[in-house]
Amino acid sequence: MDSSHLQSFIDSNKNYISIFKENNFKIIKNSKLNLILVKNYYDKPLSFTNDNDYWKMYCRGAIIDTTTNKVVCLLKLKLMKLSIIMIQPNINL
Numbered sequence: 001m002d003s004s005h006l007q008s009f010i011d012s013n014k015n016y017i018s019i020f021k022e023n024n025f026k027i028i029k030n031s032k033l034n035l036i037l038v039k040n041y042y043d044k045p046l047s048f049t050n051d052n053d054y055w056k057m058y059c060r061g062a063i064i065d066t067t068t069n070k071v072v073c074l075l076k077l078k079l080m081k082l083s084i085i086m087i088q089p090n091i092n093l
Helices: 004-012 016-022 051-058
Strands: 025-030 035-040 062-065 070-073
Touching: 004 051, 004 070, 016 025
Parallel strands: none
Antiparallel strands: 025 035, 035 062, 062 070
16 A cells, blocks of 8 residues: 555644545544544545545555654555446347
8 A cells, every 4th residue: 555645744734634634534642652543524524636646546545654744554545436327229139
């Protein structure tokens, strides 16, 4: 799994925790280990306004070390729902 999208977002935004909260992510802090767990709210879908928003896909379940500002762990990406229309040809039996 490639964490470079999320890591580059963190590297270029020193206030990344505030930005996470502004984008409807829940932050759970572990002060003892200097880690945060980033979670998304199930009733608030992610919104993508441009190509720079793909970091949001990597936030679900991400664990970040707040002393080094490095991504420590990521979950697998959740696939977005796609609408597929299947057309079945007429079959005469």
